[in-house]
Amino acid sequence: MNEAVFSQIAMLVFLTGLIGWMGFIVWDLAKKSQAGKFGTMALFTVLGAGVVGFLIKTVLVEVMQI
Template identity: 40%
Template structure:
């Protein structure tokens, strides 16, 4: 038991929180790339759209799993 949680519960919580932090950091990196490269408004939108789709796909997969009850 870690902090009153089973190992599986601790791993599940850690994955969700740390992965959320990683996704937030990746959004910061995309914003920084857009700023440094002077991408402009439309370039920034495209950067977030294209580079953010992979992260959105991962989050959508988790949501679909929850909705289907698997």
Template identity: 40%
Template sequence: MEGSLFGFSEAQIAQFGLTFGVGAFILYMLFIVLNLARESKAGKFGTFVLFLVLALGMLGYIAKNVIQWIIGI
């Protein structure tokens, strides 16, 4: 079959890369925010705010995937 890698189509590979790539990027951002909070001596409240913003971003990404799954896109 032309245009496939290990029997997967280009769309399947792109979806896999997007799903796991963004997940890995979010974990990397978690590390960056933790390091930022530590180096800036943000304190408990500042660290909470930083992680709250990161969590809202992750929630938005998860909500997008759930909505796409429900709609069937």
């Protein structure tokens, strides 16, 4: 396994963990602030939009390199 393959695998694993950790933080924030259903949905929508934007950017970069 060379350095490039290791870096790609490590980024995938740690980025997935980071996204999960951010989801837990948002859930905990919504719970502690008593945001309710609408507030919790709004918080997760904003977080989800950021994650989807990152995924779209990653896919576009890979497609444009081909």
